[in-house]
Amino acid sequence: MAIEGIIGKKVGMTQVFADDGALIPVTVIQAGPCLVVQKKTSEKDGYDAVLVTRLVDTRKHTSYRPPTYTDFYGYWGSYGSYVTSPGYVVETTTILLETTLFDAATGKVVYTAESESFQPSSRDEVIRELVPLLVSDLSGRGLLP
Secondary structure, X not given: OOOOOOOOEEEEEEEEEOOOOOXXXXXXXXXXXXXXXXXXXXXXXXXXXXXXXEEEEXXXXXXXXXXEEEEOOOOOOOOOOEEEEOOEEEEEEEEEEEEEEEEOOXXXXXXXXXXXXXXXXOHXXXXXXXXXXXXXXXXXXXXXX
């Protein structure tokens, strides 16, 4: 049984007009790239399921670290010069991933999880590291044999 669908986030609603002038309500969906990280079949694994991970959000945060001043008063017993460390800007990135397990026979969502990763080297590497943890969690919940 083939199940077709789209995975995305509802952005809003709008409307369009058909050729005959009829008004048709339309749901606007933001569909991003989804990575199928595992596919299980009943012949090989004993069940039909698809594990999909998608990037939900990327947040960048910029902060300023102010300069620091250190003097040597008391170090040599008298007041002398001081050391200055200049201020600098730090930019950090956080990504939010959503992982969903679908029952391929019915097309229903069986499990979903969101994960945040701070300063990831790449989205694909984070997903590769995340999959064994998710499979372990799914097995612990009795959703995978």
